[in-house]
Amino acid sequence: MVETELPLDPISLINQVLEHVYEYLSSDSRVIRPGSIRSYEAAAADIYFRILLEQGNLDEDKLREIITRVGIQNLLLSVETQNPEEKKLILEEAFEYALNRVLRGFDEFAKQGHAPKKRELEQKQATGDRASSGTGQLRARSRTGSERRPGERGEEETDLNVLTSSVSEDVSLSGLRQGQAMYSGRTASLRTTGEIVNTQVEEVSMNDEMEQMISTIYEAFYGGVGTVNFMNLAQLINMFVRYDANIIKKVQVLKKLEKYLRGYGLVGQTTYTKLTQGDKKILEEFRRRTRGYSSDMAQMKVMKFVGSDRYPTYVVNMREFKFGDSYSNIDLYKTAINISRKSLMGKMITSRDIVVKEYANVKSIDLVLCLDVSGSMRELSWGMQKIDIAKDAVSKYVQFLTNTNDKLALILFNFRADVLWTLHQVKKYWKYMLYLLSYVYAGGGTNLAHALERAREVLSKSKSSAKHIVCVTDGRTVNAQLCIREVMRLRRQGATVSTIAIGENSDDDLLMKISRMGGGLFIKISNIHDLSKALIIDKLHFL
Amino acid sequence: MVLRKHTSEQAKTGTSQNQYSDKLLENLPRLSDLLKREPIQVEKLVAEAIRTKGVRKILSELDKVLKGLGDVALDLLSSLAIGRHVLIMGPVGVGKTTLAETIAEILAIADPPYIEVACHSHMTATELTGDIDIAVALQAGLDHPLAFIPGPLVLAHGRILILDEINRLNPYSQAALLQALQEHYVYIRGFRIRSDFLVIATSNPAEYSGVYELSEALADRMKVIEINYPDREVLRGILEWKSNALLEHLGVKVPDFLVELTTNFVTLLVQDSNIEVGPSIRSAIFALANAMSRAWLEGREPSINDLKVELVENMVSTIRGNFSSEQEKKEYLLKKFDEALIIAKRSYKR
Numbered sequence: 001m002v003e004t005e006l007p008l009d010p011i012s013l014i015n016q017v018l019e020h021v022y023e024y025l026s027s028d029s030r031v032i033r034p035g036s037i038r039s040y041e042a043a044a045a046d047i048y049f050r051i052l053l054e055q056g057n058l059d060e061d062k063l064r065e066i067i068t069r070v071g072i073q074n075l076l077l078s079v080e081t082q083n084p085e086e087k088k089l090i091l092e093e094a095f096e097y098a099l100n101r102v103l104r105g106f107d108e109f110a111k112q113g114h115a116p117k118k119r120e121l122e123q124k125q126a127t128g129d130r131a132s133s134g135t136g137q138l139r140a141r142s143r144t145g146s147e148r149r150p151g152e153r154g155e156e157e158t159d160l161n162v163l164t165s166s167v168s169e170d171v172s173l174s175g176l177r178q179g180q181a182m183y184s185g186r187t188a189s190l191r192t193t194g195e196i197v198n199t200q201v202e203e204v205s206m207n208d209e210m211e212q213m214i215s216t217i218y219e220a221f222y223g224g225v226g227t228v229n230f231m232n233l234a235q236l237i238n239m240f241v242r243y244d245a246n247i248i249k250k251v252q253v254l255k256k257l258e259k260y261l262r263g264y265g266l267v268g269q270t271t272y273t274k275l276t277q278g279d280k281k282i283l284e285e286f287r288r289r290t291r292g293y294s295s296d297m298a299q300m301k302v303m304k305f306v307g308s309d310r311y312p313t314y315v316v317n318m319r320e321f322k323f324g325d326s327y328s329n330i331d332l333y334k335t336a337i338n339i340s341r342k343s344l345m346g347k348m349i350t351s352r353d354i355v356v357k358e359y360a361n362v363k364s365i366d367l368v369l370c371l372d373v374s375g376s377m378r379e380l381s382w383g384m385q386k387i388d389i390a391k392d393a394v395s396k397y398v399q400f401l402t403n404t405n406d407k408l409a410l411i412l413f414n415f416r417a418d419v420l421w422t423l424h425q426v427k428k429y430w431k432y433m434l435y436l437l438s439y440v441y442a443g444g445g446t447n448l449a450h451a452l453e454r455a456r457e458v459l460s461k462s463k464s465s466a467k468h469i470v471c472v473t474d475g476r477t478v479n480a481q482l483c484i485r486e487v488m489r490l491r492r493q494g495a496t497v498s499t500i501a502i503g504e505n506s507d508d509d510l511l512m513k514i515s516r517m518g519g520g521l522f523i524k525i526s527n528i529h530d531l532s533k534a535l536i537i538d539k540l541h542f543l
Numbered sequence: 544m545v546l547r548k549h550t551s552e553q554a555k556t557g558t559s560q561n562q563y564s565d566k567l568l569e570n571l572p573r574l575s576d577l578l579k580r581e582p583i584q585v586e587k588l589v590a591e592a593i594r595t596k597g598v599r600k601i602l603s604e605l606d607k608v609l610k611g612l613g614d615v616a617l618d619l620l621s622s623l624a625i626g627r628h629v630l631i632m633g634p635v636g637v638g639k640t641t642l643a644e645t646i647a648e649i650l651a652i653a654d655p656p657y658i659e660v661a662c663h664s665h666m667t668a669t670e671l672t673g674d675i676d677i678a679v680a681l682q683a684g685l686d687h688p689l690a691f692i693p694g695p696l697v698l699a700h701g702r703i704l705i706l707d708e709i710n711r712l713n714p715y716s717q718a719a720l721l722q723a724l725q726e727h728y729v730y731i732r733g734f735r736i737r738s739d740f741l742v743i744a745t746s747n748p749a750e751y752s753g754v755y756e757l758s759e760a761l762a763d764r765m766k767v768i769e770i771n772y773p774d775r776e777v778l779r780g781i782l783e784w785k786s787n788a789l790l791e792h793l794g795v796k797v798p799d800f801l802v803e804l805t806t807n808f809v810t811l812l813v814q815d816s817n818i819e820v821g822p823s824i825r826s827a828i829f830a831l832a833n834a835m836s837r838a839w840l841e842g843r844e845p846s847i848n849d850l851k852v853e854l855v856e857n858m859v860s861t862i863r864g865n866f867s868s869e870q871e872k873k874e875y876l877l878k879k880f881d882e883a884l885i886i887a888k889r890s891y892k893r
């Protein structure tokens with residue numbers, strides 16, 4: 001049996017050590033992430049090369065020291081532990097465990113009492129080894145090594161001698177090549193240690209996808225002449241997660257990014273989360289007043305490009321709205337007329353204005369809201385930034401939708417569009433939505449076509465029969481022609497499109513065209529303070 | 544020198560000012576040339592340089608500039624040779640930047656061997672990538688040498704890129720850097736320019752001076768080399784050597800006792816658990832040299848008090864720790880100095 005074993009070469013020794021390090025880290029509850037495959041590959045090549053640089057001045061202690069130090073250097077930023085201060089310590093433990101296993105055999109190591117998780121590892125040994133028996137010779141070797149009886153251990157020392165002598169050659173070109181190939185070529189050497197590779201496949205594809213995303217983002221980012229290098233919030237978040245990730249994930253990312261945004265001065269003082277109850281009241285009052293003022297002077301124009309019979313349903317009865325009524329039962333046409341009349345007069349909307357039809361069936365809509373966050377939204381309107389008012393309006397809209405079964409996605413667009421959150425049921429996720437919303441900031445150009453394209457992407461995953469898009473913008477977009485083409489595509493998918501134009505600079509001709517082709521509403525508000533009303537009118541019009 | 548030679552030529556031949564500046568312009572890269580760039584395997588160049596120079600030679604050259612960093616330098620070389628980017632981390636003034644520059648210079652894989660960027664938090668992505676000057680491009684065409692101002696990410700092609708204080712880089716610039724690292728292309732207004740380089744970044748440990756954290760994807764591409772304070776004896780050697788080097792032209796030499804005293808002072812501070820951000824070797828060197836030059840100006844022998852004043856003044860701004868006020872910190876440092884003095888006196892008696 002002894003004769004059949006090949007001498008230990010440095011590359012497979014390093015690989016075995018790293019394999020055990022990975023094993024140790026993955027089974028340790030203090031570790032959140034045992035590290036990426038890239039960092040293990042780099043560690044293997046780096047350790048190997050570093051040993052070559054020693055030019056043979058190497059005893060076992062030095063060897064252990066180099067493997068541990070260089071290994072940790074490479075893994076440090078990739079491994080994540082619950083307590084960052086413990087990270088180095090845990091890594092040192094992992095290397096000690098791994099080196100002892102590879103150089104001395106597991107039994108002796110356990111006898112020395114250094115194995116902190118002996119029982120756990122023994123279990124792993126019993127079950128895990130059988131499972132991984134396909135991982136080839138390296139694994140088989142290390143197992144026989146650990147199962148060897150004490151008398152046979154002398155043979156391990158010879159292994160080590162072979163190792164040190166085989167690395168004591170001078171830094172040779174072949175050595176260099178081998179080291180480089182291990183890392184940059186990502187060739188067989190590390191792949192043979194199947195376990196690392198297998199368990200990491202998912203992570204790799206995740207990474208690849210992320211890389212692809214970042215590069216797409218950047219291609220567009222630096223793509224056109226005359227772009228403003230300004231990322232919107234959604235774009236920034238989506239650099240770290242998939243655009244269609246669950247909203248909770250996005251919130252987590254935002255929490256991490258929060259301090260950068262603050263450092264960049266992109267977060268205003270009035271984020272909802274930070275306000276005390278008293279502050280909120282004052283702010284509400286202030287907003288109510290400013291809104292009240294503006295409503296007197298503001299104008300709202302609603303144009304309808306859709307018949308009230310768009311969703312044929314059997315109407316049983318008609319009555320005024322009562323608390324607890326399902327919104328899907330509202331008579332859109334009559335209610336919209338009531339509301340638009342009232343809002344033109346600047347009066348409060350009451351439940352009496354909402355007319356309920358009792359339908360035979362109940363629907364829910366998948367809604368996509370595209371919000372303009374270009375630089376013009378930073379302008380002040382009645383002492384408040386337009387973007388803040390828009391955020392306020394959208395949060396009202398979200399709160400309004402919590403009474404429905406509707407799903408809502410939010411797309412932010414400036415020079416490019418990105419999904420801040422994809423379709424989620426408002427009823428369940430509204431809190432997350434409001435949180436994300438509170439960090440939205442404005443800056444950059446306007447590209448509505450891209451927003452529509454993104455909306456189509458989002459809706460392509462929708463299973464609902466009613467799909468609706470609302471675009472809120474205050475300016476002129478690039479690529480007007482492309483917008484029209486996107487709307488046609490959306491129509492073919494069965495979605496409807498409404499537009500809300502704010503202020504004097506908007507490209508009403510285009511927006512009207514979009515609404516007409518999109519079979520939705522065109523709502524023109526001269527003042528952004530009316531945005532929340534406009535959104536709700538639009539919503540009531542569509543089921 | 545080149546300039547003077549040229550002007551005399553100019554006088555002879557009567558070439559116009561215009562032609563002269565045209566000559567200078569010829570040395571600038573044109574966009575069309577940049578777009579034709581071939582990939583370069585920088586790690587191969589590094590490995591080749593290590594092989595031809597030899598490890599010993601490299602280390603002995605380094606030793607002329609920095610002491611006690613041989614092991615760290617080998618860690619650095621080995622990762623450059625396999626194409627892994629490096630982040631050098633350590634307290635203020637332990638030679639991080641100098642190490643990066645010196646190693647890059649010794650390897651000399653290109654001319655110039657490295658491009659250095661002093662990172663700051665307001666850096667924009669275009670400051671890293673470079674940009675097209677639309678005004679020039681409109682008048683003289685996109686391929687005019689001044690139409691495209693290449694940034695460090697473009698200039699670093701085939702070289703080492705030193706990113707000093709990378710922890711100051713905001714997420715926007717980090718993203719531009721990340722893209723260049725993973726794609727090996729830099730995008731400027733739709734143009735795609737090849738750029739292969741290896742990064743040596745330096746950073747102070749994030750908890751006290753980090754303005755920004757490295758993004759996960761960027762961090763995953765870097766290995767961390769930590770530099771710590773040198774051992775007492777090495778430190779003593781560095782202080783003596785560097786402070787005397789600063790004073791060479793004045794013709795004075797730092798008395799041994801003052802070096803010993805400074806070494807004690809620094810060592811005491813390094814070992815002190817009340818102090819979170821330790822002393823800077825650079826400050827210690829300058830404190831010694833300043834104390835000497837002041838005495839020299841006043842035409843007298845340097846006193847212990849000169850050194851005390853200089854050391855405390857130089858250190859008070861770098862050191863951070865468990866102090867409620869600047870005044871308290873200052874008093875603490877004065878107290879530490881007296882301790883260092885007692886220890887130095889004791890060892891000198893023996």
Ligand SMILES: Nc1ncnc2c1ncn2[C@@H]1O[C@H](COP(=O)(O)OP(=O)(O)OP(=O)(O)O)[C@@H](O)[C@H]1O
Nearest residue numbers: 608609610634635636637638639640641781824825
């Ligand atoms: N090991 C050393 N050997 C010789 N000189 C040293 C050593 N460490 C520091 N110095 C001296 O200290 C000075 C500061 O070094 P350097 O600027 O590289 O430090 P740094 O770590 O980059 O500092 P910072 O954190 O402030 O950027 C150098 O000019 C050098 O002379």
Ligand SMILES: [Mg+2]
Nearest residue numbers: 639640707745
């Ligand atoms: Mg520095």
